[in-house]
Amino acid sequence: MPADYRSMFDIKWIRENPEAFDLAIQRRPGQTAMSSQLIELDHKKRIAETLAQEIKTKRNALSKEIGVAKALGKDVAHIIAKVSESKNAQVSAEMEAITAKAELNNVLADLPNLPLEDVPDGVGEEDNVEIRKWGEPRAFDFVPKDHVDIGERLGMMDFETAAKLSGARFVMLKGGLAQMERALGNMMLNIHTRDNGYTEVNPPALVNDASMFGTGQLPKFGQDLFKVESGHWLIPTAEVPLTNIIAGHLVDAEQLPQRYTAMTWCFRSEAGAAGKDTRGMIRQHQFSKVELVSITTKDASSLELERMTRCAEDILERLEIPYRTIVLCAGDMGFGARKTYDIEAWLPSQGAYREISSCSVCGDFQGRRMNARYRSKKGIKESQFVHTLNGSALAVGRTLIAILENYQQADGSVAIPRELQHFMGGLEVLEPVQ
């Protein structure tokens, strides 16, 4: 990463509130109190910058003198000699300032975002807190199968062929299930664009380093991503291109919020997930997802998280799939999040709720990284960094799993949720292929 990438924390704030910073950062696993280290690096940086500035001030003044003297036809050789003398000192002072800045930024770039105060403490998923529940898990009069058995019996879910073509953690859907995936995406996008005010986007699936840095995948999590030979990265979520739409912009507050949705393929290397969810299509290298991204002001972001989460929950309610919503504890949140709600759909085969959506508010963390700002009032000079949010609504593959498992029937067929039937040409049930 270039050294001049913006840091994601307000170092001035850390300087003024070191205890608060340390308390907050330590709620993250593996993080230690480090405000004193940061403040020291910052101090070093500012000393170096000041020195470099002083030297440059002198040089600039002399150079200007030369210009004036030359215009008057005077001899300038002695002034030029004077400037040349200080050249070495200037170069080394500049180098020192650049190095000091890079040192500080390198430390800051690896730090996760600070949890909001109302986020529960905890180190892992066992500390997450359920906040609401919707729907009654269905009572089966037979032993419910898992989505792999259901899909293969339908003759519409083929892991073997996908493995032949690509390897582990890929699947090939066929016939009715391929159609259902498309229908689900269509239904979700229709709802988000027509009812929820999101603008549909069809973004690039390959992005550059800067975009990945902006949303926080880089520099720390390159091993979770796929990279292609040209140097591009395959997006792990549409959050990356959608959020980066605002990168580098300075907008008026009236232009916010901006709400974007997209269905894209998501690509994840799943490094470090060895042995986890190996069966079936819960954890794949490639999956499709309908993503929501909101770009808001500081004051609006907390409410926007509630709104976004409701948009995601609404999809499950329309599909009549039981779910629960939990708030993640500080230790279980993603790198860039300040607060996260996970929505978990009921999976009868596991007798458990499993993640199908994750909605997060990132505060100004990403806004800082991508230098995206807004003016709070027209005519007011001061700008602030935008606040960003992202959420899945929903992960399409996992939604398909939830439908298969919740709507399965004893004879191996699968009923199609009422609201989805319209998107499948009126089809009401998927029957096994003979």
Place this chain on the structure above:
RNA sequence: GGAGAGGUGGCAGAGUGGUCGAAUGCGGCGGUCUUGAAAACCGUUGAACCGCGAGGUUCCGGGGGUUCGAAUCCCUCCCUCUCCGCCA
């Protein structure tokens, strides 16, 4: 892939080595006029950083170079546009 033209403030668009951080227009802000608004007119208005302040530093696509001095000259990369070729 070949040939050419470009990338400058919130936006548009001048500027080809020395008070240029940058003309002008739009937009924004303040005012005059108006019952109010619009129009017109006058004034004002780039950003980030350092500093208590005075003030200073950086920024004209990214990076490097030449020079006492670079928006301006050189190298390199990226992007956009036009034409040609190829192609879903």
